[in-house]
Amino acid sequence: MTPDHTPISSTTDATPAADSLLQVHSLFCERDERILFSGLSFSVSAGQLIQVLGSNGSGKTTLLRIICGLNDSYEGDILWCGIPVREQREAFLASLLYIGHRVGVNRILTPRENLRWSASLHTPVDDHRIDAALARVGLKAYEDIPCRNLSAGQNQRVSLARLLISPARLWILDEPFTTLDVYGVRELELLLGEHIAEGGSALVTTHHRLNVPCAVERLNLDGVEQPL
Amino acid sequence: MNTVSTPEVSTWGAFLATLRRDLLVAFKRRNDLLNPIMFFLIVVTLFPLGVSPDPAELTRIAAGVVWVSALLASMLSLDNLYRADYEDGSLEQLLLSPQPLFFLVLAKNIAHWLISGLPVVVLSPLLAYMLYLPTEAYWTLVLTLLIGTPVLSLFGSIGVALTVGLGSRGLILAVIVLPLTMPVLIIGAKAVTDVMFGLPVGSHFALLGAMLAVALSIAPLASAAALRISVS
Numbered sequence: 001m002t003p004d005h006t007p008i009s010s011t012t013d014a015t016p017a018a019d020s021l022l023q024v025h026s027l028f029c030e031r032d033e034r035i036l037f038s039g040l041s042f043s044v045s046a047g048q049l050i051q052v053l054g055s056n057g058s059g060k061t062t063l064l065r066i067i068c069g070l071n072d073s074y075e076g077d078i079l080w081c082g083i084p085v086r087e088q089r090e091a092f093l094a095s096l097l098y099i100g101h102r103v104g105v106n107r108i109l110t111p112r113e114n115l116r117w118s119a120s121l122h123t124p125v126d127d128h129r130i131d132a133a134l135a136r137v138g139l140k141a142y143e144d145i146p147c148r149n150l151s152a153g154q155n156q157r158v159s160l161a162r163l164l165i166s167p168a169r170l171w172i173l174d175e176p177f178t179t180l181d182v183y184g185v186r187e188l189e190l191l192l193g194e195h196i197a198e199g200g201s202a203l204v205t206t207h208h209r210l211n212v213p214c215a216v217e218r219l220n221l222d223g224v225e226q227p228l
Numbered sequence: 229m230n231t232v233s234t235p236e237v238s239t240w241g242a243f244l245a246t247l248r249r250d251l252l253v254a255f256k257r258r259n260d261l262l263n264p265i266m267f268f269l270i271v272v273t274l275f276p277l278g279v280s281p282d283p284a285e286l287t288r289i290a291a292g293v294v295w296v297s298a299l300l301a302s303m304l305s306l307d308n309l310y311r312a313d314y315e316d317g318s319l320e321q322l323l324l325s326p327q328p329l330f331f332l333v334l335a336k337n338i339a340h341w342l343i344s345g346l347p348v349v350v351l352s353p354l355l356a357y358m359l360y361l362p363t364e365a366y367w368t369l370v371l372t373l374l375i376g377t378p379v380l381s382l383f384g385s386i387g388v389a390l391t392v393g394l395g396s397r398g399l400i401l402a403v404i405v406l407p408l409t410m411p412v413l414i415i416g417a418k419a420v421t422d423v424m425f426g427l428p429v430g431s432h433f434a435l436l437g438a439m440l441a442v443a444l445s446i447a448p449l450a451s452a453a454a455l456r457i458s459v460s
Contacts, residue, residue, distance in 0.1 A: 102317025
């Protein structure tokens, strides 16, 4: 299936759809006396995949961290199901799964121990599901090996296994493809496709051309269309 | 998955899982486990060598020496509290948990105390014996340490949370943490000395207990706020 790329402008004030889960209104962020974005508005509805594009230093990571609530230095409104995120932080976090540059995998612990802890912070799952998730991301037989003995790509896969054991509706992934091999990339694309098909939403930063069986909306922080 | 439903969450489960995880990490890194205890033992054993092996002299300084060493041992191990989690991104995951951060931070602080504080409490009678502390002061020493060392972990956590994002921390941590923990040191050591002179120590225990109560209720909040600042 050919992915249908619909570019959406980062500067127009899009009217939020009624069914949108996440709405961002006229977001403004300045860092080191440089305006990263101003008047940025967009919305994410159920079953929507948004690819955030932009050159290095254009504020992709900052945008994702602002939405998650890890970065507070912004102006504007972020709404979850129509209510400001600040007023319902717990409900928002319960529906959110974030994987950043630092993948959140402890090097001393094994993949299974890492996942057990990450799951318990949100929704505890039993070990069968953890093992199944690890097998799905290609880490079968690595469950009990300390993560410091695994490669960077394998550590990334441990963090991606979180996608499989989490009931979160909104995935926010910051450069999830960087250390993955071609099979890993394919697997993650499949996961994204399944998540969207189930009515979930995702915000992904990547320069990789997403090959997913659903529409990909593009949010360009440079304001200029880039060739992919 | 089409309905807006909040997944069932359990704060107690997340608290226990965080406590278990931190203990597991400590047990897998034996150095972290042994360093504070070894440091405590070495510092205390150096005093008879450096000051004087005279029992009368040692009896006089015993309480202070054990308490100062306990404080230093606690500070030495503080850095492990959030450092690794900050570097590997686990701290972000902790902050993005829908569970109250207060309890997650408290779990980490309790784990730190179990690793660095409890061994000091358990070993203190042995060192008290070595420093010729009168036997009637043993229980007071153990009890003051038992109430005081958790306060050291809880207040220390605020300092580490504030400085975890800084590249070179150097003495900043000590400058933040020492003023907060000084009263604990003064009252703890004073209680032991007073018992040796047959003075009542009820008020010292009341003060230590009050400090622990304040630390338990306020310090995790402060640590949580400091972590949010450090991560952003």
